[in-house]
Amino acid sequence: MEIFPVQYSTLSALALGERVATVYNLPVTQCRYLLRGVSDTYVVTTTTGQYILKVYRDAHRSVAEINGELALLDALVSGGAQVVRPIANPAGERLLPLQAPEGLRYAVLFSFAAGRTLAGFSEAQLGIIGREMAFNHNITAVVQLPWPRKAYTHQTTVERPLSLLQPAFDEYPEGYALLQQTAARVAGKLAAYDTAKFNVGYCHYDYFPKNFFFDGEDKMTLFDFDFAGRGFLAYDLASIFIHFYFDTRYKQKPREQAKAEMDTIVAGYRQLRAISGEELEAIPLLAYQLLLFYLGFQYENFDDWSNFFFSTRFLKARLEEMEDIASEYCNL
Structure with a gap:
């Protein structure tokens, strides 16, 4: 049966957790869909801590633009800025390709920001x-x-x-x-x-x-x-x-x-x-x-x-x- 064209799919959190565990060699216990935005955001929980997985869409961010974001974060992290950092897998790769129904998508695993959003500030x-x-x-x-x-x-x-x-x-x-x-x-x-x-x-x-x-x-x-x-x-x-x-x-x-x-x-x-x-x-x-x-x-x-x-x-x-x-x- 012909697969009807897809514009925007939601990738399985369970399957993404399994993929992250395999590719990043992490003891993943849970992957939870957090929100839909410019990219889809998932919270990945392991026995040693949490991470954020962002799944990008080619309609919004090309591979070159994603690499631009990572390069900017690299510069900030190298300079001592307090920002999240992209995580590489054991092979040194940071872009995780995912074949979705609408085409190839890429995910990036990020460190988890400690703390919370505040309603007001001192x-x-x-x-x-x-x-x-x-x-x-x-x-x-x-x-x-x-x-x-x-x-x-x-x-x-x-x-x-x-x-x-x-x-x-x-x-x-x-x-x-x-x-x-x-x-x-x-x-x-x-x-x-x-x-x-x-x-x-x-x-x-x-x-x-x-x-x-x-x-x-x-x-x-x-x-x-x-x-x-x-x-x-x-x-x-x-x-x-x-x-x-x-x-x-x-x-x-x-x-x-x-x-x-x-x-x-x-x-x-x-x-x-x-x-x-x-x-x-x-x-x-x-x-x-x-x-x-x-x-x-x-x-x-x-x-x-x-x-x-x-x-x-x-x-x-x-x-x-x-x-x-x-x-x-x-x-x-």
Whole structure:
């Protein structure tokens, strides 16, 4: 019987656990499916500890791009950064090929980050977030990767998302017109800065608290480099800015408190790395563009993830948030 074409399969956790045990010579006791995202994530438990197994999709990450992610992590680990590290099998290989129904997929085994995501941070932890980010940027600003990663430019953060999103606004054309207008105003204000002097390098581009853990001794570990690419390093501070913005909007955090916490992170950052006043002023503008990028990404991958929430109602709510950032923080 003919096998019908497959777009996105879910690989068996049990079979993956058996494959990891064989290929990596590990005493695996359990493999559990954790989440579906840009890659599929599994937690692998052994008698000696835990690991994370990420199964990539060619539709999102080519072999070259996966190697680019691993090369970036290698540079960070070699430089002493507190990040997860890719694990090689006894043969020294880190890419695990898997023949899935839709074609060849690759998996990578990573060290397990100790600790947990925190709902709020102490002043000491805020300083650590800033210093760890700056420490990483001191490495990623100068590293030259032999493999490609996404570049975050005006084309990829504004033009392409706007093009992708146009059909999503078929029932809300006035919303699309507003999105176009505000995106152009944000881009224009950003272009008024001397962005040629902005710090550039490989940013994480998803630097939200869900992607770093603190353990009981306040050691921070950063993970999930799926979106890491070359662009303004201040995009990582823009991710933190968005986190605090949502805290003020939905968790009743006073705006003054959010600003003070953001300032503490920036102060920690400046202990290890310089950042200009213009770059700090541009953070809300970069935050707007980051939200625009992810909105386009969510729509582009609707078929894969069945994003039932992606509706006209969702678009109106997200547009309201972005307009609020533009008016209240970008002064547009």
